[in-house]
Amino acid sequence: MAEQETYYEMLWDCPQCGTLGLLGDSHRHCPTCGTAQDPTKRYFPKPGEEVEAKNHQFVGADWRCVYCNSPNSAAAAFCTNCGAGKDGTKPVALVADTAAALPEPVAVPAPPPQRELGWVRWVLAALALLVVGLIFLFSSTKETTATVAQRSWAREIQIEQMGRVSDSAWCDSVPGDAYGVSRNREQRSTRQVADGQTCHDERIDKGDGTFVKRRECTPRYRSEPVYDDRCRYSVNRWRSVRAVKAGTQESLMPVWPSAGNLNANFLGGNSGVGAIGSERQGARRETYVLVLSANGKTWTCNVSESVWSKYQDGATVPLKVHLTGGADCASLQ
Template sequence: MAIREGRWDCPTCGTQGLLGRQVRCDGCGNPRPEGVRFYLPEDAPEVTDAARLSEASAGADWVCEHCGASARAGQTHCPGCGAVRGSSPGQQTHEYGMDEVPRSGGRQQPVRALGAAAPPRKRRGWKGPAALVALVGGLVWWNGPKEVTATIAAKEWSRAVEVQEYRTVKEEDWSVPQGGRQTNSFRAVRDYRQVLDHYETRSRQVSERVQTGTRTYTCGQEDMGNGYFRDKTCTEPEYETRYHTETYQDPVYRREPIYDTKFAYEIERWLPDDTSWARGDASRQPAWPTVQIDRNEREGARIERYVLRFTDEDGKTHEQEVSAEQFARYRQGQPVTLRMKRSGSGKIEIVEPEKDGS
């Protein structure tokens, strides 16, 4: 494990970057105090000198409880006052992770004087949000409603009556419905089921993580309490991905039909046979077409559609399907107000006049 020499800053006179081995400050001569903060610069070289390595490995320094002088671990008497070490405290040791190692003496950043102007704050940009708001607002406006004055240019209506015939039809099903007359029965496939048929041997590539050894790496530093730092090492397993071929049994299924009895039968049904239409415009009141009903026939569904066509003040034409009540209420040539999207797409709405007392 590599050993590197750290540094310390004198808390008395402020001298910085004193070598870790120094027990006195070069600037003021005061002894290195108890609890001083050792730090390790990023570019601190590895110690290779045998004497320095022996000094580092001797253990943490201690601080004389009588005069405050700092002494090496191997010294039994204080170098300052000559007192026996006794119960004099030793410098604390610490273990740091790689991102926790102190790289400086920890001096505080200068504090802004009371009343001094604060650094100017960077103004937040506004052009982007404002442009986005304008864009969204423009889209809302474009797709929003507008009202235009128009005239009813034409009215068209159409009505239809379906004619159904009651006739005999031939059908097939898994049962004969009420009223049906069976004419035949036969076996037919009603459904399918999946049935295991056999297994096939297949192969595939399989990956696995295999440990191939261990790796030792520097994972931190130990403050040895004497101005030196020792690498802290950790180990971790090393892996590699290996592949091998394995075989497996893959099930193969077949579709097996499920048979049941199916019936052929005759039955009477009401079925669409014809449709009678009536069409007209504003000159003719809407009416249902005259339907000729023969034997075994009846009227079926009724369909009606009413359309108003408009011409607006710009000469543009519009068309809207309306209810029978609206069709009867509006007359050709009558001015109306239409509500529509500015884009001209979508449904048109007739703005109804407010009723008295509403």
């Protein structure tokens, strides 16, 4: 069986004689001067100062007479003040309980005087012009013809060696070839665990001069650590240990350096799995540089091998130069 709701009186203030705190259900008219209650002016009492509406039977929200504005019970077919019929009327608007939800008032700074706003506009306009000018300065270029003053290249090969690497991971992610595994418990994450409820009373206007309280509750949670096994282990992996290099000082034309004699001791023949101490060639890297000059200025550009090979020492090169003086190396083709 549903619990019977308790009804409490809404309040209103008489606009005619100034009587305050009149009861919304009991005082349909001001007991001092007889002025009809205005349902739009009803308000909730302060929390803890609610007055129970005795023997109240809820039959629906009030309707407001279109002739004399008096609020009438939903059960009334005619206005109790002037006798007008209920036909064509609408239920009164409900009042929201904002007393507990209102935030602390925040001091709003006074707007600056108009002359200060004028200065702000001038500053913003100047900054906008500055930004546009910088964009133009760094994006605009002019055509020039430069001479190749110097060419250089460099190539290198990383030499990798199979060696023992110490690492750690959660035990469910340890590689299959790990060895020397040890484990201990560590916090891996946190989880949210139900920890009761946070409840408050919500007051709801019923529209007939009364309101009810309803207990609203939301789940409350706490953070709880989650522990798991953390493993420390060793694993054999390829690591870069040195690099062999070649450059312009060895040859005018680009060549890859010799890796020399590597300790290629692989397990299982050509399986690609190296024994501890075995070596192999790893990543390769190459750079090609053109030093260009024109009108007493010099620019250094990193270019592709095809562009580098196209221009020999002393050759002329069409080049775009930014208004700031920097070269647009991407314009080299």
